[in-house]
Amino acid sequence: MHARLVRSAAAVAFAAAGTLTWAPAASAEPAEPTPSASAAPAETPDPDAGSVEITTKNTAGDALPGAAFLLLDSAGQEAGRGQSDAQGKLTFPDLAPGIYRLKQTTTGSPLHRVVASQDVIVTPGAATRLTITDPFKAAKVLLQAKDDKTGKLLPGATVNIGTGTSTLLTLTTGAEGTASGELPVSSRRTQFWVKEIKAPAGYDLYKPTKTVTAGPGTTPVTVTVANAKAATAQKPDPSSKPTHKPTDSPSSSGKPSSGTGGATPFASGSDTPEPDSSPLAAASGNDSSPKAPTGSLAHTGADATPWLISGAALLIAAGGGALVLARRARTDSPTDDSTES
Numbered sequence: 001m002h003a004r005l006v007r008s009a010a011a012v013a014f015a016a017a018g019t020l021t022w023a024p025a026a027s028a029e030p031a032e033p034t035p036s037a038s039a040a041p042a043e044t045p046d047p048d049a050g051s052v053e054i055t056t057k058n059t060a061g062d063a064l065p066g067a068a069f070l071l072l073d074s075a076g077q078e079a080g081r082g083q084s085d086a087q088g089k090l091t092f093p094d095l096a097p098g099i100y101r102l103k104q105t106t107t108g109s110p111l112h113r114v115v116a117s118q119d120v121i122v123t124p125g126a127a128t129r130l131t132i133t134d135p136f137k138a139a140k141v142l143l144q145a146k147d148d149k150t151g152k153l154l155p156g157a158t159v160n161i162g163t164g165t166s167t168l169l170t171l172t173t174g175a176e177g178t179a180s181g182e183l184p185v186s187s188r189r190t191q192f193w194v195k196e197i198k199a200p201a202g203y204d205l206y207k208p209t210k211t212v213t214a215g216p217g218t219t220p221v222t223v224t225v226a227n228a229k230a231a232t233a234q235k236p237d238p239s240s241k242p243t244h245k246p247t248d249s250p251s252s253s254g255k256p257s258s259g260t261g262g263a264t265p266f267a268s269g270s271d272t273p274e275p276d277s278s279p280l281a282a283a284s285g286n287d288s289s290p291k292a293p294t295g296s297l298a299h300t301g302a303d304a305t306p307w308l309i310s311g312a313a314l315l316i317a318a319g320g321g322a323l324v325l326a327r328r329a330r331t332d333s334p335t336d337d338s339t340e341s
Contacts, residue, residue, distance in 0.1 A: 063088030066108025138182035139214035153177025158198035
């Protein structure tokens with residue numbers, strides 16, 4: 001029995017010795033430590049990187065939020081994109097030095113239009129600051145020229161439109177009596193003056209200066225000028241004919257004109273003929289010369305010379321008759337005396 005216990009103890013010891021031999025072999029291998037994420041070194045920014053800082057506004061100085069931009073590198077590849085915030089600001093950080101192309105895709109406002117693309121230079125370790133000013137869209141204008149009585153549209157009216165002392169737009173109505181154009185504006189509401197410089201054919205110029213208010217957008221503002229017809233002088237009717245014939249001029253022979261409808265001219269009262277003072281009239285004892293008129297007649301405008309010649313001829317004839325009568329009286333006187341004796 002004692003020997004049996006010794007053999008059992010030896011077996012246990014052997015088993016124990018084998019167990020101890022394997023265990024240290026497994027535990028003797030050193031374990032590698034697991035790297036911790038927190039122990040990784042932090043990335044440091046590139047000291048040569050630059051940035052682009054953009055501020056957007058309109059011509060009135062108001063910030064424009066929602067304006068979208070695209071930044072392209074020198075190879076034409078996209079380097080960044082974004083929109084301006086409520087203060088109208090946008091930043092493109094961590095850009096390698098070089099030349100970039102900045103393009104505005106939208107303004108964020110229906111009243112404004114985008115600016116042209118431009119190059120931007122990024123320098124090492126510096127921020128390139130840009131101010132983008134989006135102009136207002138042009139105001140659209142519709143011109144109409146009308147007849148002030150009938151409202152008919154008239155072609156050929158030319159109008160200047162401007163502000164202050166500057167003319168910004170000149171429009172001429174076409175065959176339909178209308179014309180359209182665009183006016184540059186610098187605010188939401190801009191006042192313009194309107195002046196017609198050429199009237200339609202057959203119409204007077206519209207002289208008053210009108211004022212209109214226009215703003216940016218697609219809805220046009222209508223400008224209307226009303227022209228009155230030009231006053232024309234009344235022309236004589238070529239079909240009308242005179243109802244009487246003009247008076248014939250007196251002939252050089254001294255005879256009165258035989259034309260009908262003409263008034264008989266008289267000599268002026270200042271051309272009174274002198275009485276006959278010939279010896280024949282004195283011998284006859286019978287003054288048959290016409291008496292001079294005491295009054296004067298209104299001057300008719302006709303030449304009195306032919307009538308004076310006619311009067312002189314009558315006076316000569318009268319004097320000749322008186323001379324014949326005087327001779328006959330002398331011849332008859334002795335005969336009467338002899339008969340009485």
